[in-house]
Amino acid sequence: DTGVSQDPRHKITKRGQNVTFRCDPISEHNRLYWYRQTLGQGPEFLTYFQNEAQLEKSRLLSDRFSAERPKGSFSTLEIQRTEQGDSAMYLCASSPHRGRDGELFFGEGSRLTVL
């Protein structure tokens, strides 16, 4: 298994455009998380899934953001009508544990630049 993979690694877009990021977690990991990281800051939680169910969304996640995990495997994060403030690294992580404490395996992220 090659770990958590994210695509694309870099995306430059113009303000107002829609973008979609994909995350493929480590197989058999039933939990999948999306975080956002800006320069010089720690990752900020956005949302997470257990299997295909989206269990929680951060208040940071405006209506322009939507995430899905059909069939409980890969996940997509879509940002509609992008704004310059959306520029950040979007990190995906997965976790193998059904229980509540366990390490997160992060992907290398998708860097978004909104012009």
Add this chain to the structure above:
Amino acid sequence: QQPVQSPQAVILREGEDAVINCSSSKALYSVHWYRQKHGEAPVFLMILLKGGEQKGHEKISASFNEKKQQSSLYLTASQLSYSGTYFCGTDLYNQGGKLIFGQGTELSVKP
């Protein structure tokens, strides 16, 4: 609600020791530590659970004072490979991977 890390940055020579602190204003269920090298994904180091259980890295130790809502990460006999930014992540309600991360401590180890 974001935990506060100190120091913000530290420079060491190989072989020196360092301590990174993480302080929360809220009661914690667990504290998680990650290291992120420039341009790479954060990598798990350690979990410290309420009640004293630890899971993690063999060469790095940490403490968790539940009463003071603080955790410290101890890096001894530092190696060049220890360079990177260290983040603590706090779990308030036993929610596993939903963490609130601190702003990070940048560690540079020089030869």
